[in-house]
Amino acid sequence: MAGRGRPTGPTGPVLTRGLALLGAFGPARPAMTLSQLARHAGMPLSTAHRLLGELVEWGALERDDTGSYRIGLRLWELGALAPRGQGLRERALPFLEDLSQITRENVQLAVREGTEVVFVERIGGSGAVPVLTRVGGRFALTATGVGLVLLAHAPTEVQEDVLGGRIERFTERTVTDADELRRMLADVRVNGFSISDRQVTMDALSVGAPIQDERGQVVAAVSLVVRHGTASPHTLTPLVRTSARAITRALAEGYRAG
Amino acid sequence: MAGRGRPTGPTGPVLTRGLALLGAFGPARPAMTLSQLARHAGMPLSTAHRLLGELVEWGALERDDTGSYRIGLRLWELGALAPRGQGLRERALPFLEDLSQITRENVQLAVREGTEVVFVERIGGSGAVPVLTRVGGRFALTATGVGLVLLAHAPTEVQEDVLGGRIERFTERTVTDADELRRMLADVRVNGFSISDRQVTMDALSVGAPIQDERGQVVAAVSLVVRHGTASPHTLTPLVRTSARAITRALAEGYRAG
DNA sequence: CAAACCCTTCCATTTTCCGGAAGGCCTGTT
DNA sequence: AACAGGCCTTCCGGAAAATGGAAGGGTTTG
Structure with missing residues (x-):
């Protein structure tokens, strides 16, 4: 012994x-x-x-x-009790399905955790452009449509953490310059939507919009991901923004109800 | 100090x-x-x-x-990685939706944990009879259609544990006699389906059937819950059994695929 | 402005945790 | 049939981590 x-x-x-x-x-x-x-x-x-x-x-x-x-x-x-997981997913799902039906494109719902995007739901149009993301998967905040929205409304501390660190490059069009990103984020805050044009893959463009809680805090983001060149962002933006606002409203209902 | x-x-x-x-x-x-x-x-x-x-x-x-x-x-x-939770749910969902579409009744999917049923999915027909159960909820093994199936194929030790203990009563028709339950379980094993007639609420009847893994082990159960008196069990049984077998087959595909 | 909450931090004692070794059980090899 | 290699399980004395009253700060309430 x-x-x-x-x-x-x-x-x-x-x-x-x-x-x-x-x-x-x-x-x-x-x-x-x-x-x-x-x-x-x-x-x-x-x-x-x-x-x-x-x-x-x-x-x-x-x-x-x-x-x-x-x-x-x-x-x-x-896990099913996670408000930002299953809870958010369940409330938003009908709206995401509508958006998917109308556009026949990929619809994504995501939240921010730390310096990453976590995808909470993804509905893939049958003939839609393939995307890299997966439900439950994580991704950089700097590249995707949802990521730009979430980063734009993140605390300054998080933004500086992300912009000050190494910014991952996915394609030749990925924006990796901190100052250019800062300008993009300011645009997102002003315009109320984000555009990621071929920043993740060279054939995809995504348009994202913020979802807020009852106090106006941005808690999640929706996006449409389409094949680059097939649709003008200008036609997509109103759809995504409308959907995001509808979900925001549905969340507020939930807060009042329970 | x-x-x-x-x-x-x-x-x-x-x-x-x-x-x-x-x-x-x-x-x-x-x-x-x-x-x-x-x-x-x-x-x-x-x-x-x-x-x-x-x-x-x-x-x-x-x-x-x-x-x-x-x-x-x-x-x-x-939580989404739980094979008996989200994994089972995802694989079975299309079949459950078919069953729900065809019958316009409540469809339930459940597994056993210890001496309880855990409901993994529930699809409620719009005009269907209200049920007590909830996704993620737990219930006694002795009363519901799914419960009887899962108990019938549980290890002897679990069966004796349940039958030897206090058997909860929900209605005047709940079977609480251990020997009668033993006979019912034997029937379930022979027939390949279970019937719970007004044992949970006085207006509901449910028919359950077993889902097996690739080795023939019963790992889950499906059931239809209908208003008592509206449909004969004889017409429901083949539907539920067919669905259960289809899901069993789908699981086997999954095992082969990886 | 005091009382009643809540949350956070502190640290000396003691409780729980630690993990190499030994042994059991398989399966596959010589 | 004996062996080697792979798993898993159990053991227990020394050592490290856990414990929880008290104190202090913050906020809401009466």
Whole structure:
């Protein structure tokens, strides 16, 4: 019995380590074995084993018949309570469907988390231009239509954080100059909509508009993504703005009701 | 400085206490203040404060502008990875919509967790009979159509656990006799469908059928809920069974595809 | 302006956590 | 049939992280 009771190095808060195990899951890895989880979360097998036991006990994770761990129902139930996730999605969905029906183009709904866009819903027109994004996916704030809207209305601190850092380039037309972006963001605030012309892929153009809460704060953004050259932004802008305002109104209803 | 360094009583695993904070959230309480959370999770304010800080840091929770805590986007993203939650829901949805279109009745999709049914999707016919259930909601295994299917194919241990315990009564027709339930479950296994006739409410009848995984294990159940007296179970049964088999097939496709 | 909330921070004690090692169970190989 | 390699599970004494009353600051209420 030499292995027991030896000095242990500093580790960190347990709760954080437990969350690190949850964070190892992702679209690419929806199920993992103990060893995989321990590796991804960067902790010894025995530690991971103990913490996973607690997570399973509570229902955050489940084990399938092969012993692999996967996300449990309890976490799904909890996730459905996220106001900026499922809540927003449910309220906005009818309007997004209308917009999709009318235009036959891609419709996107997104919120900002930190310095990233998180896509909450995406409706793809059948013949519409393919887009890079996925529901639950994240993207840079500086390139997409929704991103520009959300960045334009983000706290100054966040804006400077994004503009001061490295600005990712996706195409030859991606705007990576901080001052030019600053001008674009000012335009977005003045005009009430954003345009991302071939900044993400060379065949796509997107038009975004802000969704506000009952206090006028911008909490989300909608966008239409069309093939570059097929439609003038001028015809799209009113549609997107109208949709955004309708959703804003629907959210306000929700606040009053409950 | 008398308050510091006093003996602390036994508490329990930190991770479990952190999860208890998450567990305090629910449909009835989607947002809470620090004090509310501490009360519901049964821990001192300062302890709750520290743990909540870690949860917010990681993105499991967010604070709104009033300082209240609510479920964060990160948890929504994670929840969407639950194979038995969002995964099942997405694959089954087209079939459920077909069933709903054809019958104009309530369609339900559910899985078992422990000794309860968890509803994963519910499509309500516009003029259909009102049902007690909610997506994400839980219910006894012994009363509903889906519940009877899931219980009939649950491990013996679970069945005995349920039948040996107190069996909840909802109406005068709720079956609460363990032996009668055992006979009903045997019928469900032989026939491949279940019937719950006015066992939940006096105006509803539901017909359930099992959904299997690629290995033949029953992993979920579908049901139609109709107003009692409006339709004969005999006409509903083939519809529900066909739908269940179609979903079973769709799941198998998914397994093969990856 | 005091009382009643709420939230946040502090830190000495003690509780929980830590994780290498050992052992069990498979599957595939020699 | 013995072995090697892969998983998972359990053990427990020392060490690090967790604990929670009290104190202090902020805001709303009467």
